[in-house]
Amino acid sequence: MTVIAIHPVQPSIPHTTRTTCPYCGVGCGVRATPHPDGRVDIAGDELHPSNFGRLCVKGSALGETLDLDGRLLQPKRRDEGPGSALQAVSWDEALTATAEGFRRIIDTHGPDSVALYVSGQLLTEDYYVANKLMKGYVGSANIDTNSRLCMSSAVAGHKRAFGEDLVPVDYTDLEQTDLIVLVGSNTAWCHPILFQRMTAAREARPNMKLVVIDPRRTATCEMADMHLPVKPGTDVWLFNGLLRFLAREGLTDAKFVDQHTHGMDETLTAAAGEADSVDVARRCGIEHQALLDFYRLFAKTERVITAFSMGVNQSSAGTDKVNSIINCHLLTGRIGRAGMGPFSITGQPNAMGGREVGGLANMLASHMDLDKPAHRELVQGFWQSPSIADKPGLKAVDLFEAIEAGRVKAVWIMATNPVISMPDADQVKRALSKCELVVCSDIVENTDTSAFAHILLPALGWGEKDGTVTNSERRISRQRAFLPAPGEARADWRIISDVAKRMGYDGFDFTGPADIFDEHARLSAHANSAFVADDANPSKGIARRFDIGALTGMSPASFDAMKPVQWPLPADASHTPIRLFSDGRFSHPDGRARFVPTHPRAPVNSADEDFPLLLNSGRVRDQWHTMTRTGKTARLSEHIAESFVDMHPQDALMHGVREGGLARISTKWGAMVARVRHGGGIARGQLFVPIHWTAQFASDARVGALVNPVVDPVSGEPEFKHTPARVDEFRADWYGFVLSREHIDADKLAHWTRVPGRQFTRVEFAGRGVVEDRSAWARELLGVDAAHLDWLDYEDNTAGVYRAAHVVDGKVIACVFVSPRPDLPSRSWLASLFDKTELEETDRIGILVGQPMRKGADTGPTVCSCFGVGRNTICDAIRQRNLTTPSAVTACVKAGGNCGSCIPEIKRLIAETVVEQAA
Structure with missing residues (x-):
């Protein structure tokens, strides 16, 4: 049995320390209270001006990541x-x-x-x-x-425009603005507390608008008034077009430009050298009317914040993308005042x-x-x-x-x-x-x-x-x-x-x-x-x-x-001015900001016959970087347990892969294996793979090995969002998973992913070849002596299905499920059996049958990690109580009531359930 190492025993009287979260760049305040038994209670700091007491699920779970297992404790x-x-x-x-x-x-x-x-x-x-x-x-x-x-492209863009790496917006501006344009930022997942502040401001002021510019339809888009699904790499075309539109509509702040900037004429000339708005829409892959709607909304709204993150920075043209955004704010003088300006949202805590x-x-x-x-x-x-x-x-x-x-x-x-x-x-x-x-x-x-x-x-x-x-x-x-x-x-x-x-x-x-x-x-x-x-x-x-x-x-x-x-x-x-640039002074020697001419250019490597798809990489909601911290807690692995490749269903059909199965994603630089899914938010010709999984957590899921090493010539930031790729079936003869209180050696399996559980470790796997004696194979995998008497198993040779459980003194120690199909039984129901001190007879039957015997026992995949609420629980509540809003769901089952990062998913479940009931 695994023993979790903890820090040395703390004083008997708990003392609360105010500190700062170690995850994203929002910089939330945290109150930490250690206890003598090694527990650490974590809460948001109500006095910290970044979060006023709210924490996302990663921050809330910090106390679960502080054990010493795996720690390097001596040189x-x-x-x-x-x-x-x-x-x-x-x-x-x-x-x-x-x-x-x-x-x-x-x-x-x-x-x-x-x-x-x-x-x-x-x-x-x-x-x-x-x-x-x-x-x-x-x-x-x-x-x-x-x-x-x-974020080095943001640094380079700031220095070119302002003469110094300066971010002129603060969080209170997000609550005072009338329009937020999020560019290349899945804020709902990557900066949840900041996104909460935005959505709370919109609830208080319904006329406030949110526009998302992103190739994918992310969770953030679920809350937006407008989504522009631009092709990857076309941001400069989009914002150069906006710059021309603003100038043509007479929205130049002539006094500000004349007194506080240099280079407008050259920049407008460079932008004017590009195509008209019809061609911009075509290049960006969006409808012309949608483009004009965005331009008109930006033009008529005085207080605008354009917030950008990795989707802008992580590009071989990242610095030009940043400057094309800043140019629009300089032209209209929308900088240095409340509720307006370009805003780089950083990814790391420091x-x-x-x-x-x-x-x-x-x-x-x-x-x-x-x-x-x-x-x-x-x-x-x-x-x-x-x-x-x-x-x-x-x-x-x-x-x-x-x-x-x-x-x-x-x-x-x-x-x-x-x-x-x-x-x-x-x-x-x-x-x-x-x-x-x-x-x-x-x-x-x-x-x-x-x-x-x-x-x-x-x-x-x-x-x-x-x-x-x-x-x-x-x-x-x-x-x-x-x-x-x-x-x-x-x-x-x-x-x-x-x-x-x-x-x-x-x-x-x-x-x-x-x-x-x-x-x-x-x-x-x-x-x-x-x-x-x-x-x-x-x-x-x-x-x-x-x-x-x-x-x-x-x-x-x-x-x-x-x-x-x-x-x-x-x-x-x-x-000292109240806010940066409120005095119109910038950090260039003459005190003036610089317009920077930006010339659109396609990414260095394009899709071709051998690599016809474009790979985009990024984060998921509940994990952080390479999972050395978040990978320790079961709660953060319940929403998305494995690496995946999100692709359009038609692309999957063309490339011979199916949802739930495994695929090999290849580029000129490397290859990996991931689970295929259709998230519904990705255009044809594009792929999305998360960045987090390492050799400690999966047999072959390092997306960094695939990524194009081309960099921005100014900032040196790599092109993480645009790598030509192909997808092929990863052939497997059978799929399965193990839940075990003991360590499982999965290296003999063709593919595996290790997932932390609350009372166990879970291993998702796939294998090849014929297994003659499944019972002997399962016992060897689980390390169970052949003479052990309390061994439950079921085998259907015709269907290729095998299920087994190892029980000691009535308590489940491990279970294994194998099928030729990837759609295996619910893990959440089986996980709940590990909380029991003794299995009931209905539980034993359920293991053999492959489904729970009691109604409501299967809560479904986790949607709200903060409170551990599953999809089935939410959908049942929506149906039974006719819930129509995320707040009603929160009042009923608590989901969405803490960090709010699951609210877009709840909103989608409400819509899907309404359609299902109507049918």
Whole structure:
């Protein structure tokens, strides 16, 4: 029986700690209360201005992810390369080996022969120390981050337009606007609390409109007034067309444009060189009338927010997409005022904090530019460092190509899993297998990436580490520790500092996160002239709107008590505008924003005869990144348990695959296997596959191995949304699943996915060949002795069906179901049997028959993960009580009553049930 390891016992009197959620960029406040038995109660923080007490299902389930199973709890070293055994070593040995390895390679091959690859999961203090080490002491800018994969196009677009990476919108604007345009953002699933704020505002002001621009009909579209299902890669055509329409309709804010911008004429000329609105609609794959309806709605609505996310950024034209959006707001002066502006919604909890400290390979700390000598001189002088990087470093894709080529010989990977998350991920495998020195700092021992590490360094996880994060609206919040450090785990900033000191560098004698934050805040204010009246005078320093000088000088106690605050926060707040750009001043030297001409271009790789479909990758509602955290909790796996490929039914028919069956998805870069489904929201010629599944959870479901490695030429962000692909049947002779309280070794099966359960582990599988003795096969799979007496099984050789259960003292230990068809019995009903201390006779009969004997026992697939409400329960309530609204369903069965991310699905179930009853 599996025993779950927990943190050391907490004090007998529970104490509640206010902290910040570690998931998406919304930055929700959390109240965490640990108990002596290892439980941690999680609730939303009513005082936090991001969420006012609400949490999505991932945030609500944080307490279920804090056990120590699978944790890396002591430093380890592997001397023989990938595949060899790891040996536990002391911290001194691990730190010395890391420092000496980096020092030797730098001394032999130069500073650009080493690199750091970091993460938006790091706290700002960790990010700051890592950036300082590489750029100011090693003297190389070879430090990049997995944030390159999600928001670097937004950064590049902001810098081109505004002169600095600045997000001018905050969350309150979403509640004051009259029109929200969501572009490439399934906000209902990926940023649920932000979406709740939008929908609540619409309920309060019914005239407020929501438009979704997305190739897929996602859950977000269920709540929209208008959905434009544009072809992938056509956003620039769409927004250039909008720019021309606005100019033609006389909606240019001539005063704003004349006084506060440059480049309008060139940009309009570039946009005018494209086709008319009829051709724009054709290129975008939407009806011309729908296009005009959107343009007219945007034109007549003064207060407009255009919010964009990965569907815009993750593109080989991502930066141009961002600027084509910003251009429309500059032309109409819809920026710097309440309820309007372009809004980049970040994906990670501290992507913004990483940007503040220069975490990208082409940036310097405190929003300064690596390519400007005066900026480099200012940062180096402040750090008093021996050197400063004088050219951009390698961006993520280029970095791993340089590792494979042998130009980068040592890499330190922190809090990220690039063997899963990078495009062309098998290339990352090849690169790491050749690398002379691979160091991984992580909280998990076994990841797809750590398998290639020579040195593993145990880091602190959420609930154990202490510092700050910055959310999508520039709000700095505290992440506070409420659990003791497990085993020998240490804070990332401390690990980095200890290695730096062993490499012979001064400047890393930090006493704690408060000390680091203070240095970060002082650098933000150092020679910063952004809020000085005569900031055109070069002697006043370098102007940048990122300034948190008001937060310098805090004691550790003051830092610990710091409330969420939004920057800019200069020491002298008398010149600080209420909101960014409200004074019409931008961060270019002349204070003016820039229109950026954007020329539409098709994605680099197009569908062809060999790869006729287009693969789009993204997130699902209840999982996060590579599932090292969310994969621990059964609740978050009940909505979507397996990787899938969503495709149009006609495409499935043409490619010989069927819903519920398995398919092999192939591209020029790799292949994977996933369950076929028809979600109803995808156009012909397109595929969608989620990003989350790894080798720890499935035999062959790494979508990163398939993804096109082409990048945006400005931002370096990869093309995750447009990879030519094909789909073929994954032949299986039989399908099945196991629910077991014991570990199941599934490696002999043709395909498998491991799913956490509340009292068991579930394995979905497919197999090939003829099994002569199914009972013997099942006993071997479950590890049951042949002499065990309480073994229930049923076999229909004609139908190819087999069912069995292992029972001990009346309690079900495991069950296995096999069929030649993928439509197997309900897992939710069988899962409920594991909660019983003793099976009833009707339960035993049900197992053999393959369905519950009692009405209502099968609640169906989970719809509401917050309250564990299944589809059958919801549909029964709709039928029996004639429910017509999601709020009525919530009042009846609670579904949708917490985070609200299931409300679009409830809305669809209501519509489907009404149609069913009418028929």
